[in-house]
Amino acid sequence: MKAVILAGGKGTRLSSALPNLPKPMAPVGGVPVLEHQIRLLKTYGIQDIIIITGFEATVIENYFKRGESFGVAIRYYREPQPLGTTGGIKEIASFLKEDFIVLYGDVMVNMDLQRLINFHLNQGSDCTLVLHANDHPFDSDLVEIDETCQIVNFHPKPHALGSYHKNLVNAGIYVISPKVLPYIQQRVAADFGRDLFPRLVHKVKMYGYVTAEYLKDIGTPERLQEVNRDKERGIIDQQHRKNKRPAIFLDRDGIINREVGLLHNINDFELQPDAASAIKKINESGYLTIVVTNQSVVARNLCSKTELETIHNKMETLLGNQRAKLDAIYYCPHHPDAGYPGENAAYKIDCSCR
Ligand SMILES: [Zn+2]
Structure with missing residues (x-):
């Protein structure tokens, strides 16, 4: 499988910290983010890499050359003008005859790529997006999946005030079939998240691969600092699927939200005053944050499962607004x-979730 790395961005928000340095060259632990990506690809046997460059292209080209010293083969496509995240891919379409992986050059990632590729193949997917909960869902592209992980909806940023979404963010890593390429317009600046995916969702088979492994963009000086702190503390290496992770399990009612007794009306959902800051601390500690909660309101027919999930979307949105995230929610x-x-008889059972 080939990999395409999008490394042409100017990184305006990072430029104060890195003048004249393209974003993918931002150092994490003294090594460019892009080098971390190339070494990860190599680990999974992906050695045929195309880097799409633009801003300060020569800095990248002079550093990585043809990839010999990294044990991979690198080719470059230098964009004459920036065409968003999709434009460059269209220009190199003739090299992309088989499914390929796409990485955004400003994402620090440490994940099991083979498991992602296996998921893509097993689902018969045409376009698989890596999804995760992040600590700034309010300015991220959010994705909705069904119980089979098929993508059913996109919510590109910005999000309407008062709208509630699950914290499931497009992390900027894709596995894409060449079938998708005809949907990209030639020489038109466009973005995967904003323009292409929302149009594609009912045309090809799109799946979301959800992971809690390490994935963080370094798009602002603050985020770059955070990622460097994570590197120093060993969090990046530790948050790979091959390692066991410590987790904290939280109940919901009376812990995250105010206890009202059989909460089933979304308007009654209010965060406890310190819930977001406490969860943010758990997130920063490297522990997984997992909610486990009994919600017999469905069995009692006070609300439907969909309504309960909308209440959970409100919980995730309110927490996300304060930069706190949940890695998973399990409810009975x-x-x-x-x-x-x-009562809703179908749910009045002696189940095994409790
Ligand atoms: Zn149950």
Whole structure:
């Protein structure tokens, strides 16, 4: 499988920290982000790499050359003018005859790429996006998936005030079939997240691969600092799937939100005053933050599963606004005591989730 790395961005928000340096050359632990990516690709046997360059292209080309010293083969496509994230891919379409992986050059990533590729192949996907919860969903492109992980909707940033979404962010890593290429317009500046994916969602088979492995963009001086701190503390190396992760399990009612008793109306959902700052601390510690909660409101027919999930979207949105994230939410919609009027009998069972 080939890899395409998008490394042409100017990195305006980072330029105060890195004058004249393209974003993918930003150092993490003294090594450019792009080098970390190339070494990760090499680990998974992906040695045929095309880097799309633009701003300060020669800095990248002079550093990596043809890839010999990294054990890979690198080719470059230098964009004469920036055409967003999709434009350059269209120009190199003739080299992309098989499924290929796309990385954004400003993402620090340490994940099991083979597992991602296997998921893509096993699902028969045409376009697989790596998705995760991040600590700034309010200015990220958000994605909705169904229970089979098929992508059903896109919510490009900015998000309407008062809209609630699951914190499932497009992380900027894709596995793409050449079938997708005809949908990209030639010589038109466009973006995967904003322009292409929302149009593609009902035309090809798109899947979301959800992971809690290490994935963070270094697009602002603050984020670059955070990533460097994570590197120093060993968090980047540790948050790979091959390693076991410590986790903190939180109940929901009375812990994250104010206890109101059988909460089923979204308007009654309010965060506890210190919930977001406490969860943010857990996030920063490197522990996974997982919610486990009994929600018999579904079995009692006070609300549907969809309504309950919308309440959880509100929880994730409110936490996200304060830069806190949940890695997963598990709930039990059942209740063992059947025989009450108005109950949802399908959920009145002695289940194994509890
Ligand atoms: Zn259950």
